[in-house]
Amino acid sequence: MHRSFLPVLLMIGPAVLGAAELPSIHPAWIAPEGPARGEALPAVLTMPPGWSVGDAAVILLQPDEAAAWQASLPQVLLAQQAAVLELAPRGRPSPPWIAGAVRNLVLQQGAALVVAIGPGSEAEALARLAQRARAAPPEDPLRALAAAIVLAPTGMRYLPAATPAPEEAWPDRVPLLCAALARAVTLAEAGCVHALLPVRPGFAALP
Numbered sequence: 001m002h003r004s005f006l007p008v009l010l011m012i013g014p015a016v017l018g019a020a021e022l023p024s025i026h027p028a029w030i031a032p033e034g035p036a037r038g039e040a041l042p043a044v045l046t047m048p049p050g051w052s053v054g055d056a057a058v059i060l061l062q063p064d065e066a067a068a069w070q071a072s073l074p075q076v077l078l079a080q081q082a083a084v085l086e087l088a089p090r091g092r093p094s095p096p097w098i099a100g101a102v103r104n105l106v107l108q109q110g111a112a113l114v115v116a117i118g119p120g121s122e123a124e125a126l127a128r129l130a131q132r133a134r135a136a137p138p139e140d141p142l143r144a145l146a147a148a149i150v151l152a153p154t155g156m157r158y159l160p161a162a163t164p165a166p167e168e169a170w171p172d173r174v175p176l177l178c179a180a181l182a183r184a185v186t187l188a189e190a191g192c193v194h195a196l197l198p199v200r201p202g203f204a205a206l207p
Contacts, residue, residue, distance in 0.1 A: 021049040023078050030087060030104055032096030041097050043087045045109070048078045053110030055081065056173070059101045061118030061126075062088040069151060073117070073184040080180045083111065094118075094125035099132070099142060106141040113168050114144045115177065120152030126159060133161035146170055147196050151185055158195035171197055 024047045029040040058077050062070070074084045085105060089097050098116060105111040118126055126148035133145040143162045150157035164170040178192035 023048050028085065028104065030097055030100045032100045033103075034096045041087065041089065041092070041100075043085055043101065045083060045085045046074065046078060047083045048081050051081065051083050054112045055083065055110075056113045056115070057083040057085060057105045057109065057111035059098065059105070059114065059116040059118075060084055060086045061094070061098070061116070061122050062086060063119035064090070064121060067119060067151070069185045073181075076180045076184045080176060082115075083109065089122075094122055095128055098122075098125060098129050102129075102133075102145050103141045106144045111144060113146050113164055113170070113173070115146055116148045118148075118150060120150060120154065123150045123152065123157060126150055127157075130159040130161040134163075136162065149181070149192075156185075156191065158192050160196055 026045045026047070028043040028045045030043050031040050060074060060077070074086065077084050083105070085101055087097060087101055098118075102114050102116070105114050116126055116129065127150075129142075129145065130148040133142045136142040145161040146164045146168075147161050148159040150159070174196045175193055178196070181192060
């Protein structure tokens, strides 16, 4: 199990990458929660080489209008050994499909930790989902959602969700995730780390 967003592809080097090491692309159908459960939304799931059950995954909500990060962000996340599920609600109420995407990644793909990232138009939906994940019981797949991140031109939002289990090494993953985001999106990396790893009683603040 990969315990961090480890830049495996960067360490391998281009000389030894062959066809077997290319990311694999899979169609996915996301069933929503709630009254719309009978519908399903098509999505694209891309897995980096070597991804396996227990690894991390990212839900990437596509914006209605083209954004500068659309082309680069999936590649950056894949290079950090995270599977990427690209989902486009396109005018549908987002929360049922985002929650359905978390459940798909956990129950069908075996992801142990999930991060949801979306544009400013999805800010409310992502905030609601992060709140639900924090309140979910331990057996609920939504507990795998560790954070939601809003990519808005007016400012980034980093929303902690459920606290991952110690074995998921979330404090080690967060700086790597934030550094990866900084390579694809203009943001203050330090703000990302501090928001996703809030200081708790008995813990020292990050430098």
